[in-house]
Amino acid sequence: MTSLRTDEPDLDPAVCQQARLARDPRFDGEFYLGVLTTGIYCRPVCPARLPSEQNVRYFRLAAQAAEAGFRPCLRCRPETAPGSPARAGSLTTTERAVTLIRGGALNHGSKLEDLATRLGVGERYLRKLFQRDLGLSPHAVAGHQRLLLARQLIVESQLPLTAVAEAAGFGSLRRFNSAIKTAYGMPPSAMRRNSDSDAGRSSVTLQLRYRPPYNWPAVLAYLERHLVDEIEWIDAGRYVRRVAVGSDVAIVTIAHQESGHCLQLSVTSDGNVPDLMPLVANCRRMFDLDANPAVIEPELSKDPLLASLLESQRGIRSPGAWTPAESAVRAIVGQQVSIAAARRVCAQLAAACEPDESVRTFPTPGAIAALGNKYFAMPGRRRDTLRALHLAVGTAGEQMDLERLGALKGVGPWTTAVVSMRGMGDPDAFPDADLGLLKALGVKSNSAALKTRIASWRPWRSYAANLLWRSLES
CATH class of the missing domain: 3.40.10.10 (DNA Methylphosphotriester Repair Domain)
Structure with a gap:
């Protein structure tokens, strides 16, 4: 076919x-x-x-x-259904906007003007782009995303319907009921077989589908190598971590269910279940659930080396970090040091930002920037780069301006490529000066011939990089 x-x-x-x-x-x-x-x-x-x-x-x-x-x-x-991946290596403004909307950018009364500002365009121009590229408005996309998540929560969870409405990003129960009835021809209560009167409001579990195959052992091995103590851990083949949700902290657990072609996402919090749309979006990006191996692998198999690696690595994914901001901190800390050393430094920074282990999450660039010099176990220039990082990151760390990031002193092409790959889910990022990649390719320098070869892997160079890094572990 x-x-x-x-x-x-x-x-x-x-x-x-x-x-x-x-x-x-x-x-x-x-x-x-x-x-x-x-x-x-x-x-x-x-x-x-x-x-x-x-x-x-x-x-x-x-x-x-x-x-x-x-x-x-x-x-x-x-x-x-799994999401549709980006159509090219670099996201267009419309696709970036859809990605942000899927993360809840227009929920809870957020304005389209704010989304346009984040994208660096005018509100009117953004509306024109959506009409030209998709034939519908940004608010129509946002409304449908809320509807789909709400339907999934109704069917897969036992949350009270009021909690479903809140977790799916609806501004009110009335709007939630109206949207469900309009879309499905029945009220939300009619979609449930069991009563939810005794259901809890502090935890929820959802199934996040992917296109098989999915190389879960490789993804889990990558995450295990980069674990930051007291923030994330592996438990019986599951990935677990604390994440900040506004002023609260939630526990996110990811388990693989191969028979259902899905990852099981469990979210637990001390209070009510938080707005789930950004959490689901982060998980889908971090675990690369929208990739299509049927498209990616045939293209990479045209290179004999990658074809041989794919024989034992079917379902390759390009795993990432929880947010673009986290990936940037990890990349800057990891410059010219081992993975183990970078993990220790990240753990030290996290402990300095939040002494209480029970609520410790990965530190934001803003929190890191406020630390004194004694907390930075690194050269002064790298410390200054970390402190300046918050200038290129949004307040919640869910967005990243790669141009502003690249303009910071101490940030070069390697760092921006890693952030693009690990933090933003770019399928076509490739840090071609990475020593590990050069070793896997059997060369010592990035020659013109090598650049031509790497260019032939577009638009899936991120997956080629992950295959090459993975080959160094075997």
Whole structure:
């Protein structure tokens, strides 16, 4: 079957038809199909009776299908589909905006003007971009994201419906009830088999789907090598960490469920369950759940070295950090030192920022910048770079200005490439001066011939880098 290329702006109806007729899981989340006779939109893997092609319309995003008047399928549950990855190595403004919206950028009364400012464009121009590229407004995308998360929480959790509305980013219970009834033709209470009157409000578990295969051992091994003590740990094959959620702290646990092609995300907090949209977005990016091995691996296999590595590393992923800010701190601290040494320094900085181990999370650039000199076990220039880092990072650490980052003294191409890969989920970042990568390639310097070879791996160079680093461990 012809592969559906994610760098093409428009869908190929012939390819989509082949994919849905075969119920091919490789295309799950790559597109959605609306059925004219039922008014329902589905995933291409939906087990329902296949409609005639003349009654089908194809959409890149679920929000586009909803905007066209189709309702989500109750059987295949579009809210559980893997996300569609970036179409190219560098994200466009529209794609960056969609990524931020999926992280809750327009929830709880947030203004479109603020989102446009974060993207460095005007509000009117951002609206035009969405209309041109997607045919719908930013608020339509945001509303549909809240709807899908709410539906997943209704089905997969026992949270009270008031807590579901809050965790999904709705401003009020009335809006939540109205949105669910409009989209599904029934109130939220009718979607539940069991009563939620005795359900707790402090924990929730969700299934985050991916396209198989998924190399969980490689991802877990990467995370284990970079663990920061008292903040994150491995427990019986699960990844666990504390994360800051506003002024509170939550425990996030990630476990692999291979049979269900998903990672199980559990969030526990002392208070009410927090806004889950940014937590889900962070997990999907950190664990690279939206990658499509069926597209990536054939391209990389054209290089004999990468083809041999892929034989034992099917389902390769490009894991990252919890936030772009965290990846930047880790990258700067890790300049010219071992991974073990970088871990120790990060743990020392975290302890200095929060002495109480029970609520300690990874420190923000702002908190690090306020520390005295005695807490920086590193050269003075690197300390100054860390202190200046907060100038390139948003207040919550969920955004990063790579241009401002690269302009900081002590930050070079290696650091920005690592942050782009690990912190922003760029599939095409490659720190070509990395000594480990040069060693894996069997060369001592980055020659013109090597640059040409590396360029041939575009737009999936991040995955090539992870394959090469992984080869050094075996």
